Amino acid sequence: MAAISTPICFSSLVIPCKTWKTNSSHLFLGKFAEPHANSFRNNPCSLLSAFSATRIQPHFTVKASSSSSVGSAEYTEEPVTKVKFQKSLNLPGYSSPLSLLGTGYREKVFAIIGVKVYAAGLYINQSILSKLNAWKGKGAANIQEDSSLFDTIYQAPSEKSLKIVLVRDVDGKTFWDALDDAISPRIRIPTPVDESALSTFRSIFQGRNLMKGTFIFLTWLDPSKMLVSISGDGLPSGVDATIESENVTFALYDVFFGGAPVSPSLKASVATGLATILK
Numbered sequence: 001m002a003a004i005s006t007p008i009c010f011s012s013l014v015i016p017c018k019t020w021k022t023n024s025s026h027l028f029l030g031k032f033a034e035p036h037a038n039s040f041r042n043n044p045c046s047l048l049s050a051f052s053a054t055r056i057q058p059h060f061t062v063k064a065s066s067s068s069s070v071g072s073a074e075y076t077e078e079p080v081t082k083v084k085f086q087k088s089l090n091l092p093g094y095s096s097p098l099s100l101l102g103t104g105y106r107e108k109v110f111a112i113i114g115v116k117v118y119a120a121g122l123y124i125n126q127s128i129l130s131k132l133n134a135w136k137g138k139g140a141a142n143i144q145e146d147s148s149l150f151d152t153i154y155q156a157p158s159e160k161s162l163k164i165v166l167v168r169d170v171d172g173k174t175f176w177d178a179l180d181d182a183i184s185p186r187i188r189i190p191t192p193v194d195e196s197a198l199s200t201f202r203s204i205f206q207g208r209n210l211m212k213g214t215f216i217f218l219t220w221l222d223p224s225k226m227l228v229s230i231s232g233d234g235l236p237s238g239v240d241a242t243i244e245s246e247n248v249t250f251a252l253y254d255v256f257f258g259g260a261p262v263s264p265s266l267k268a269s270v271a272t273g274l275a276t277i278l279k
Helices: 024-029 126-131 140-145 147-155 172-186 192-205 246-257 264-277
Strands: 075-077 084-086 098-110 113-125 160-166 215-222 225-231 241-243
Touching: 084 098, 098 264, 113 126, 113 264, 126 147, 140 264, 147 246, 172 192, 172 246, 192 225, 192 241, 192 246, 215 246, 225 246, 246 264
Parallel strands: none
Antiparallel strands: 075 084, 098 113, 113 160, 160 215, 215 225, 225 241
């Protein structure tokens, strides 16, 4: 199957500038609404051990390209922020690269002035598409309304990665507080594993300045494992944390693709991309 190349605009996390005088966590992610239920979430026995923040060998590599135009052979340029996204992202150890499903940006309006805060691209392993045959021929609206499709994507033991590229500076504490405000309400009864995972997750961002151009990768390897990688200078050279708490990994996925997504336009753009390739 050919790599997905059509860019799709969407919104997601809202990342405030350090000097904005507002409730920062709401600017990142908005208020929480109850997501749909998943069977494993209330089963503590399904949880794995807490994750470790130990550095490991590099995970992300991308082929270089001399072309920087919109829709070039290897890159798609998000037209508003001008951030370039590789159309194909390779993870060492896996035979298939991840394909870019869509790109977008987030703009927050303050006193009639629009402020662009980040660009993002969603990548998937195309093996996931073979599990979506039941949705072939359905339109984007139907796909978006069917939470079971997004559950299927999450449960698939194949990689999917959200790449966030900051287009404004933000301190790490503000970024984490926003994530925590969205993640924590989605874990109804945190276990010790969950608490430990969240504590380690928090430690990645505390005392860290996230400058314009910083890359943040959230990569789900399977339903029980997610990698977090951060780099202020191009692609990450390693992995900052491996999350192995199913409640935490699902909560973060649900923030973007659950029944009550914090950014409906993000989910809508993914639905449009899926409808295009599932014709």
